[in-house]
Amino acid sequence: MMDKNEKTADTDQLALDFVQFAVESGVLRFGEFKTKAGRMSPYFFNAGLFDDGAKMGRLAEFYAKAILASGMEFDMVFGPAYKGIPxxxxxxxxxxRHGRNLPFAYNRKEAKDHGEGGTLVGAPLKGRVLIIDDVMSAGTAARESIALIQAAGATPYGIAIALDRQEKATENGRDVDHSAVQYVRRELGMQVCTIAKLADLLQYLAASGGGEDMKAHHERVLAYRVRYGVGD
Structure with a gap:
């Protein structure tokens, strides 16, 4: 099984293709954006803007290819409310469609008191569960999903996200020397599969023929990474 951190020529190209797709879809934007941590980021990734059937279909294809390439072995998928549900x-x-027909489930933010009731919808949580989400900023949503999965008697096995920002997480208002992805891998012992990373965004910007604008975006994103970034 391939190491989840190991990259191949195919996954490198998949990552660059995904960055281009996100930029062309208006999901990955450049400018000045305030993050939850209070930082002024030169880019913003909003997966909620994958907002039509064609974009969602292609996004799912990127996820599936990255997950299959990772070699992760799991029994079902779970989508945390709300973005993780679709x-x-x-x-x-x-x-x-790729030959791996697996059950899936998701949660509600508020428990339902009629019908099937509860906060969980879909297939029963069991076996090794892969959580599907867009990004991980602080790891809070991941911990909530992990608690739900464990409470149901299943095993939180891994998390698949679209973009790893590769930047320091914050705890109690202070920067720490690890990212949310690193925390999930090292402290929680879970696998993490990413379609693309900040390093891939920088590579895309460096190779882009977009002229002075892209060069300026590259310089600002690189400066941001120097200030707040972490390694793999």
């Missing part, structure tokens, strides 16, 4: 559903469909 992601888990469409990725499950795409995985089935």
């Amino acid at each position: 992601l888990a559903a469409t990725v499950a469909v795409e995985l089935a």
